[in-house]
Amino acid sequence: MSSNTFNNKLLFIFMLVLPCLVGLSQGECDFKAIFNFGDSNSDTGGFYAAFPAESGPYVMTYFNKPAGRASDGRLVIDFIAQAIGIPFLSPYLQSIGSDYKHGANYATLASTVLLPNTSLFVTGISPFSLAIQFNQMKQFITKVKEAQQQETKLPSPDIFGKSLYTFYIGQNDFTSNLATIGTGGVQEFLPQVVSQIVSTIKELYNLGGRTFMVLNLAPIGCYPSFLVELPHNNSDLDEFGCMVSYNNAVVDYNKMLKESLKEARESLSDASVIYVDTYSVLLELFQHPTSHGIKYGTKACCGYGGGDYNFNPKVYCGNTKEIDGKTVTATACNDPYNYVSWDGIHATEAANKLITFAILNGSYSDPPFSFQQHCDIQPIG
Numbered sequence: 001m002s003s004n005t006f007n008n009k010l011l012f013i014f015m016l017v018l019p020c021l022v023g024l025s026q027g028e029c030d031f032k033a034i035f036n037f038g039d040s041n042s043d044t045g046g047f048y049a050a051f052p053a054e055s056g057p058y059v060m061t062y063f064n065k066p067a068g069r070a071s072d073g074r075l076v077i078d079f080i081a082q083a084i085g086i087p088f089l090s091p092y093l094q095s096i097g098s099d100y101k102h103g104a105n106y107a108t109l110a111s112t113v114l115l116p117n118t119s120l121f122v123t124g125i126s127p128f129s130l131a132i133q134f135n136q137m138k139q140f141i142t143k144v145k146e147a148q149q150q151e152t153k154l155p156s157p158d159i160f161g162k163s164l165y166t167f168y169i170g171q172n173d174f175t176s177n178l179a180t181i182g183t184g185g186v187q188e189f190l191p192q193v194v195s196q197i198v199s200t201i202k203e204l205y206n207l208g209g210r211t212f213m214v215l216n217l218a219p220i221g222c223y224p225s226f227l228v229e230l231p232h233n234n235s236d237l238d239e240f241g242c243m244v245s246y247n248n249a250v251v252d253y254n255k256m257l258k259e260s261l262k263e264a265r266e267s268l269s270d271a272s273v274i275y276v277d278t279y280s281v282l283l284e285l286f287q288h289p290t291s292h293g294i295k296y297g298t299k300a301c302c303g304y305g306g307g308d309y310n311f312n313p314k315v316y317c318g319n320t321k322e323i324d325g326k327t328v329t330a331t332a333c334n335d336p337y338n339y340v341s342w343d344g345i346h347a348t349e350a351a352n353k354l355i356t357f358a359i360l361n362g363s364y365s366d367p368p369f370s371f372q373q374h375c376d377i378q379p380i381g
Helices: 003-021 048-051 076-082 132-144 156-164 171-175 179-186 190-208 225-227 242-269 278-287 349-361
Strands: 033-038 104-105 162-167 211-215 272-276 296-300 320-324 326-329 340-341
Touching: 033 076, 033 132, 033 156, 033 278, 076 349, 132 156, 132 190, 156 162, 162 190, 171 179, 171 242, 171 349, 179 242, 190 211, 211 278, 225 296, 242 272, 242 278, 278 296, 278 340, 278 349, 340 349
Parallel strands: 033 104, 033 162, 162 211, 211 272, 296 340
Antiparallel strands: 320 326
16 A cells, blocks of 8 residues: 555545544443553553652653653553443452453553563563453453442443453564564464464354454654664665564564464454554554654654654663663653653653554554444544
8 A cells, every 4th residue: 555545545444534533422332331451552550550650750741749650641551441432441450449340451561462471570571461361351250240239349240241351462572572583483472472363253253242453553763762673684674764674574463463363353253353453553653643633753852862763772761761871861852742652651641642543443444443333432532
């Protein structure tokens, strides 16, 4: 697909969905809840509930207080919840102030699909892998059934067949050892990653789930953090400054995921198993940010070092460290709405909103899946 065609398509999606996002009253939706499985791209506070250490300028755009999100504001999962008229998802791991009547979020920062073979305090990988998140979901279902005659902040037991199950996970499986083993080493175990996702969907189906939405992996070759940290030379960069070989490896994974989800769809005849191509949307934003009202593609808003990427792996967003004998702080820009990348690793609220427009329309889904056919779409401004 040419750049101009893609630009026109994304603009058309925006114009088509926008009237549905500005001023509708509370409406009905086929989905009464969302249950989300993921990593930092969709974590709404689970990691920091388990390991309290939140700091820095995160969520400065929307929440203006600690909200456990790796962005300047709302995530894609937040926008989807708003669009279908339910509250932001409470993290499963957060015991204080949570309300689970409309679902739960099992995602945690740094989670993987596969069980980690190392410790959080050694490599930074979360212990809450997809298998653990699924076990938490099973426990949640058990507790809901046990409490059905009581006044609680839990949903009714019949909600699980009326819910949307979302997956936004796999990036850490792909990237955690990428610098040392390369794309060839990573690709050896990616079939296991896909298999685990499909297996989890089938187990959720057996528990009553019927609508599953899986977001594919992003073009990591355009991420400021990986452009700084992963080995490459100038010949590996495309005309937009993204690393071709790493993006190609992601494309291979996404093809495998798409095909496996198609096979799962055929075996679960009364279920909707939806593959969402967020890769293409993000790639367009990184390569042509100004076409979508954004100034900077492969440069982080919150970071240290300036230059093309404004990212230094020695001092992450919001942190203060001593580098070369000098105390430095990775600070946030004043205009995150002009950036695709928030901190070199995660998307800004502005980018997340554009991704959500594409998801709601359904044009980047396989098979095509329009939320407007299932819900009265609510404002997400």
